[in-house]
Amino acid sequence: MAKDIRLVIKRQANPKSADYVEEFVIPYFPKMNVVAALMEIQKNPLNAKGDVTTPVAWDCNCLEEVCGACTMVINGQARQACSALVDQLTQPIHLAPLTKFPVVRDLVVDRKVMFDNLRKVKAWIEVDGTHDMGPGPRVSPKVQEQAYRLSKCMTCGCCMEACPNVNPKSNFIGPAPIAQVDLMNSHPTGALQRERRLEALMTEGGIADCGNAQNCIKVCPKEVPLTRSIARLNRATTFHGIKSWFNK
Amino acid sequence: MSHSYFWRKLHSLSGILPLGIFLMVHMFINSMATLGQENFNRGVSLLHNIPYLWFFELVVIFIPILYHAFYGIWVVYLTRNNIENYRYFRNWLFYLQRVSAVITLLFVTWHVIGLRFSEGVISNNITFEFVSAALNQPVILVLYLIGLLASFGHFANGLWSFLVSWGITVGEQAQRTAAYGSFVVFIILTAVGINALLAFI
Numbered sequence: 265m266a267k268d269i270r271l272v273i274k275r276q277a278n279p280k281s282a283d284y285v286e287e288f289v290i291p292y293f294p295k296m297n298v299v300a301a302l303m304e305i306q307k308n309p310l311n312a313k314g315d316v317t318t319p320v321a322w323d324c325n326c327l328e329e330v331c332g333a334c335t336m337v338i339n340g341q342a343r344q345a346c347s348a349l350v351d352q353l354t355q356p357i358h359l360a361p362l363t364k365f366p367v368v369r370d371l372v373v374d375r376k377v378m379f380d381n382l383r384k385v386k387a388w389i390e391v392d393g394t395h396d397m398g399p400g401p402r403v404s405p406k407v408q409e410q411a412y413r414l415s416k417c418m419t420c421g422c423c424m425e426a427c428p429n430v431n432p433k434s435n436f437i438g439p440a441p442i443a444q445v446d447l448m449n450s451h452p453t454g455a456l457q458r459e460r461r462l463e464a465l466m467t468e469g470g471i472a473d474c475g476n477a478q479n480c481i482k483v484c485p486k487e488v489p490l491t492r493s494i495a496r497l498n499r500a501t502t503f504h505g506i507k508s509w510f511n512k
Numbered sequence: 513m514s515h516s517y518f519w520r521k522l523h524s525l526s527g528i529l530p531l532g533i534f535l536m537v538h539m540f541i542n543s544m545a546t547l548g549q550e551n552f553n554r555g556v557s558l559l560h561n562i563p564y565l566w567f568f569e570l571v572v573i574f575i576p577i578l579y580h581a582f583y584g585i586w587v588v589y590l591t592r593n594n595i596e597n598y599r600y601f602r603n604w605l606f607y608l609q610r611v612s613a614v615i616t617l618l619f620v621t622w623h624v625i626g627l628r629f630s631e632g633v634i635s636n637n638i639t640f641e642f643v644s645a646a647l648n649q650p651v652i653l654v655l656y657l658i659g660l661l662a663s664f665g666h667f668a669n670g671l672w673s674f675l676v677s678w679g680i681t682v683g684e685q686a687q688r689t690a691a692y693g694s695f696v697v698f699i700i701l702t703a704v705g706i707n708a709l710l711a712f713i
Contacts, residue, residue, distance in 0.1 A: 340597040428606060431592040472520035475591065476673045477606035479598045492682060499679020505517065 267292035269301055270312070270356035273320055275370045283367075287312035287356070288320075298345035298359065299324050299334060302371075320359075322371040329485055332420025336361060336371045342425035342483055345371075364424045364431065378419050381437040385464045387444035389454040401452035414447035414493065416486040423480035423490060435469030439480035439490040442471055446493035449500075462497070462504045471497055523583045524677045526576045527670045534573055535667055539701060542708035549640040552711075556638050581617050588613055605669050612666040619659030644712040653713070660705045668698035 268289050276283040289312045290304040302322050309319040324334035327346045334345040337360040339353060350357070365373040391397070403411070423439040424430045430438045445461045448454040465471040471494065480490040544555040562568075588610045595607050626646070631637055647653050672694040675681040681690045 426594070426598050428591050428593050428603070431590075433592070434590040466517040467514045468516040470514075470517060472517045472677075473590075474677070475587070475606055476602070476676050478602040479594075479600060482598070482600050491676075491687075492684070495676050495679055495682040495687070497679075498677055499682060501517070502521070502679050505521075 269296075269350060271301060271305070272356045272358045273370070274358075274360035275320065276361070276367050277318075278369060279366055286317060286320075292350070294351075296350045298336075298338060298348040298350065298353075298357065299327065301350060301357070302345065302359075320371065321369045323373075330418060332418035335420040335422060335425075337363065337425065342422040344420065344485060347485065362421055362425050364427075365421060373421075375419065375421050378421060378424065378438070378440060381441040382419070382444060384437065384467075385441045385445050386457060386461050387441060387448055389448055389451055390457055391453070403452060407450050411447055411450050413487070413489055414443050414450075417443060417447075417488050418486060420485065422483045422485060426479035426483040428477050428479070429473055429475045434473060436473035437469050439474070439494060440488075442474075442497055443488050443490050443493040446496055459504060462501050465497060466501050466505065471501055474498075519583065521677070523580060523587070524670075524674050526580045527667070528674050530572045531576050531580060532667050532671065535663065536701070539705045539708060543704055543711075545640065545643075545708055545711035552640045577620065581620075584613050584617070609666060609669050609673070612662040612669075615658065615662035616666050619655070619662060622655075623659065640712070647709065647712045653709075656709060657706070660709065661702065664698055664701040664705060668694045668701070671697060 269292050271288040271290065273286055273288065274283055275286050288305050288310075290301055290308075293300075299322075302320055306319040309317050311317045322334060322336065322345065324346060325331040326333070329344050329347040332344065335342060336345055337358075338345065338348050339358050342362060345359075359371060361367045361371045362373045362375075365375050365377065368374050417440055419440060421440075427436070427438055429436045442465065445465055449458045449461060474494050476491075478491050481488075484490055541555055541559065545552040559565075591610060593607050593610070595603055627638060627643075647656065672687075672690050675690050676687060681687045
């Protein structure tokens with residue numbers, strides 16, 4: 265049975281040009297996802313009116329919801345195009361680039377700010393040298409389990425997109441890097457830089473800018489316990505702030 | 513620690529201590545009206561005759577309100593609400609927290625001008641009769657009902673948010689229990705506040 269899929273896509277030729285909306289009608293096949301739908305446009309770049317147009321550009325990589333590259337706004341919500349199955353979406357399917365990042369072209373955005381923020385909060389574990397330092401410290405299974413859940417973050421940007429306090433007016437770093445501070449601080453070697461990370465979270469645009477709308481935990485495709493990490497670090501930064509004031 | 517962290521935390525704290533406490537005390541004192549006209553008037557004159565009244569008004573009420581209001585306007589400005597796409601319960605409350613903030617600010621400004629500064633810096637005309645005459649005008653009564661509900665909702669949800677922002681409620685279960693607790697605070701304040709309001713009618 266031949267069925268058609270209607271796509272309404274917000275497009276933009278380059279970072280400086282104006283955006284516009286273009287509609288496409290593509291043939292349906294069972295179990296197709298949004299990436300497959302975009303590939304159909306690439307094969308035959310005709311819009312709904314039948315005019316030849318440029319194929320829609322998008323980013324994707326792993327195709328199994330692990331890399332985060334194909335994150336876009338699908339029917340109003342941020343999610344990965346690879347795990348968005350056409351059968352489960354209401355039509356016409358509206359596609360748009362993420363709104364919290366600069367658009368490169370069509371559905372491709374530059375998520376550099378997320379990596380800058382990871383750098384800002386020192387989301388890594390420092391090892392001073394490449395020489396043999398013996399076995400690392402032991403980590404309890406409880407901490408390992410918690411760390412695993414936090415380590416699933418793929419920097420896709422869904423939490424940034426859904427957060428009302430992440431926008432061009434504010435400097436808020438967003439939920440993702442805060443959870444990574446929780447991850448790095450939970451590791452015994454990472455904990456050596458614990459206070460430096462807490463201090464980074466206490467700068468402008470840091471953890472205090474969270475307004476507890478808690479959209480992040482709802483939209484996170486990897487079920488990273490973002491709001492728990494934020495609350496834990498609210499406690500840690502509060503104690504750290506009081507302690508350092510009395511030690512001044 | 514940067515200054516922004518401190519000021520943001522102070523904004524969260526000032527909403528509970530002293531402003532939330534003051535709101536509850538205010539509703540308690542208003543409730544004297546439920547015991548009759550003389551009782552209310554006696555309560556008001558007692559309040560007007562406590563030592564260092566100006567200090568309490570300035571440090572416990574005016575400065576915190578002005579700080580909470582002005583910093584709060586900035587916080588409201590920094591938000592780009594998105595309830596049309598993300599219709600989650602918490603996101604609704606986040607949005608309503610900002611709506612109620614604006615309503616409360618307008619209400620409190622009007623209320624303070626009308627009742628606290630009605631005769632200049634010192635007003636001695638606050639009596640049961642004076643308040644009763646004002647509240648018996650339907651428009652004023654409705655505006656007061658809206659203002660009370662907005663401030664109670666803002667305080668109750670702010671209490672929940674305070675517990676998260678200060679790292680007191682961390683886990684999901686703790687946050688859910690705190691939400692029920694905040695709702696109870698809202699219901700009690702609403703019952704007490706409206707009961708006191710209707711005592712003037």
